[in-house]
Amino acid sequence: MTTRDVSARSPKALCAPAPAAPPAPPAPAGAALADAGAPAHLLQVIEGERAGADAVQDHRTKAVGFTGSTRGGRHLFDLAAARPDPIPFYGGLGSTNPVVVTPAGWAERGEEIATGFAGSCTLGSGQFCTQPGVVFVPDADAFLAALPPLSAGPMLNERIGTAYTDALAARDGVEVARRVPGVEGQPDVVLLRTTADAVRNDPALITTEVFGPASLVVAYRSPEEVEEALAEFEGTLTGTVQAAGADDEAGLRMLDLLARYAGRVIWNQWPTGVTVSDAQQHGGPWPASTAPTTTSVGTAAIRRFRRPVAFQNVPGTALPPELRDRAPRI
Structure with a gap:
């Protein structure tokens, strides 16, 4: 039996709710993603609370990451859980550190x-x-x-x-x-x-x-x-x-x-230095986050948006390329 991640290979869009402030100009990140060959419209910005709530409930949304207040995060968490098809909600909420x-x-x-x-x-x-x-x-x-x-x-x-x-x-x-x-x-x-x-x-x-x-x-x-x-x-x-x-x-x-x-x-150091590394853990029990076994900073953060699939007794030629015997190991 071998496994493969399917979620990270075929991204549809990453939507970010904008804060309650005048709209910002398009971020250079969008151009950088396009130059790297990312799908068009991968990174988008949603304006307004209502639009953000609608995005959480939209059937095309399969997972949500959130950083904000405990009140706002709990509201969106409940919306994600109340969907006909509940989806993961990875919220970073309140913390006194x-x-x-x-x-x-x-x-x-x-x-x-x-x-x-x-x-x-x-x-x-x-x-x-x-x-x-x-x-x-x-x-x-x-x-x-x-x-x-x-x-x-x-x-x-x-x-x-x-x-x-x-x-x-x-x-x-x-x-x-x-x-x-x-x-x-x-x-x-x-x-x-x-x-x-x-x-x-x-x-x-x-x-x-x-x-x-x-x-x-x-x-x-x-x-x-x-x-x-x-x-x-x-x-x-x-x-x-x-x-x-x-x-x-x-x-x-x-x-x-x-x-x-x-x-x-x-x-003997201070918490505001958040290193992006393999060992970083940015999360915690409620209300620090809604998913304490995950991190929103560091290389492991991408795992929030990955879904493993196991292939049992599948012929090698039918496996995804990265799982075949001669595929390079990462």
Whole structure:
């Protein structure tokens, strides 16, 4: 018995819903695909929410990849599942990407950690889905004092900016530790502050995503408080440990805990660096994604759109060319 993938060999079209913003000019990617011999109209852009929903329900659509909000993604996921012929929906949705700074890590690398966090938090105006939205620190005062100046930048469009400010306004039980005014009407960079005790009483503080340049600094008194807080997490794309050396027992324990909830666990680096590689995993348990066994970044991402077919007792001459005995092995 031999197998072959059929889905990737005969693509029909890749449709991308455009954000709620003025239409962009045709992307150079389209011309590059055509130059490479790709089928005409392989890459297309759909304008508007209604058109995107219609595309999910269209009988010609056989699989959907999505990156966006939990609310919007769940709506499209339900539409895909409610079809007469349900199709795979690979959604990347909400993620707060927790960071745990251990006491030993802070004592040994405090300035480095503060600088790295500032850059990761505000990279792309905080609009990376791997932006560190929650950071647990043993000394919140020292952490905030060590941060370099934060820079504010533009949001992708007005709708995302409005959603960001609305989400911040809905945050109760926290205090504003630092605010950097946005430029030319753009939203502010905001660092919020709370304690592990407050998280114990209201776990939503650390599980609700605020998409944009905002993070919640959570002060803790013992590693046990962090462990209790991490148990409240659902799924997340990333989990980061900022520790001392490889013998930092608290860091190793946090790494093990984060692996239960995160698709990618990180040691002494930052989550906003998403390398496209064979080993990359960009996904996680709900609500980080709807299909935690797949990745949307890296060479394995194409597997979401492949369907294996087995050929049993089929004469060699009838097999697809790539499965014949003399076919080159890839």
